[in-house]
Amino acid sequence: MEKLENKSELKKILQMSLFLSLSIVLQILESTIMLPIFLPGIKLGLSNIVIIIVLYKYSLLETLKLGILKVFVVGLIRTGLGLNFIFSLVGVIFSILVSGLLKKTNKFSIIGISIVGSNFHIIGQILVASLVYKTKLLYVTYLPYMLLVSIISGGIIGYFAKEIMERVEIEKY
Amino acid sequence: MKNLKIYDILYIKFIVVISIILIIFSKNIVSDKEKKAIINYNGNEIMALSLNENKKITLKKEKYPLLLDDMEIEIKDNKIAVIKEKSPYNYCSIMGYIKNENQVIICEPNRVIITIENENEKNEDVDIEVR
Numbered sequence: 001m002e003k004l005e006n007k008s009e010l011k012k013i014l015q016m017s018l019f020l021s022l023s024i025v026l027q028i029l030e031s032t033i034m035l036p037i038f039l040p041g042i043k044l045g046l047s048n049i050v051i052i053i054v055l056y057k058y059s060l061l062e063t064l065k066l067g068i069l070k071v072f073v074v075g076l077i078r079t080g081l082g083l084n085f086i087f088s089l090v091g092v093i094f095s096i097l098v099s100g101l102l103k104k105t106n107k108f109s110i111i112g113i114s115i116v117g118s119n120f121h122i123i124g125q126i127l128v129a130s131l132v133y134k135t136k137l138l139y140v141t142y143l144p145y146m147l148l149v150s151i152i153s154g155g156i157i158g159y160f161a162k163e164i165m166e167r168v169e170i171e172k173y
Numbered sequence: 174m175k176n177l178k179i180y181d182i183l184y185i186k187f188i189v190v191i192s193i194i195l196i197i198f199s200k201n202i203v204s205d206k207e208k209k210a211i212i213n214y215n216g217n218e219i220m221a222l223s224l225n226e227n228k229k230i231t232l233k234k235e236k237y238p239l240l241l242d243d244m245e246i247e248i249k250d251n252k253i254a255v256i257k258e259k260s261p262y263n264y265c266s267i268m269g270y271i272k273n274e275n276q277v278i279i280c281e282p283n284r285v286i287i288t289i290e291n292e293n294e295k296n297e298d299v300d301i302e303v304r
Contacts, residue, residue, distance in 0.1 A: 112181030
C-alpha cells in the first residue's frame, strides 16, 4: 500500500477504471444499434467520447493504455480475440497515436482531433485488412467512402466530447 | 462551424479531396479488371486468367494427360470460351462464351472446369468496424 499512500494516485486509478468501464459499456451498447447506412461496419463510436476526454485531460500514454485495454476487454466479452480483435487493436493504436501527436501541435480543435482519430482508425484497419486478405482493392473500393463517413461520425463524437467537457467538471488527479 | 479551427477545415478538405480522387480512380480501374477466369483441371486450379486481354491458350495433352486431345481456350472482349476440344458431344464448346460469375463451362470427359470469379465481390464481406 505504500505506493498508494499518495491519495491522488489512488484517485487517478479509480477514475481511469471508471473511464475504462464507461467506454466498454458504451461500445457494447452501441453494437446493439444498427445504423441504416449502405456501408457495412459503420458505427458512431460512442466509446471514443471517453477516449477523447481522457486524451484532453491526461496524456497520450494514458489514453493509449485505456484504448488498448478497452479493445482487449471488449474482445474478451464480445467478439473474441480473432481477426476482429486485431483490426480493432491496430485501429485504436493508429487513431490514438496520430490524434495524440496532432493534439500536441495545438493547431486543431477537439472536433478536428476527433475527426483525425476516426479517419486513422479506418486507415489502420484497412491496412491490416489489406495485409490479411492480400488485396490492394480495399484502398479504392472501401477506404474513400469510409473516410467520408468517418468525417461525419468523428465530427459528431468530437462535438459530444467538447460539450461534455464544457458542462461536466472532470477533475484531473 | 465556429467550433472549428482553420487547420480542422484544411484537414477535412484534404481528406474529402483524397476520397473523391480515390472514388474516381476506383470507378475507372476496378469495374471489369478484377474478373478472372479460373481454369480447373482434375480438381486443381491450374490457371487464373484476367478477362481483360484477348488471348488464346492451348492445353496440351502431354502436360495434362486426362484430356482427350489438345484443348483451345480463347479470351475475347472480356468473355471466355472453349473453342476446340475433343469429346463425344462437344457440350463445352457448344456452351460458347461466358462472362458472368454465375456461368460455368464444364468439359467433363476432359476434366476441365472454367469458372469466373470477381475479386471485388469476394472482398465485400470484409468486416471492418468504425469506432
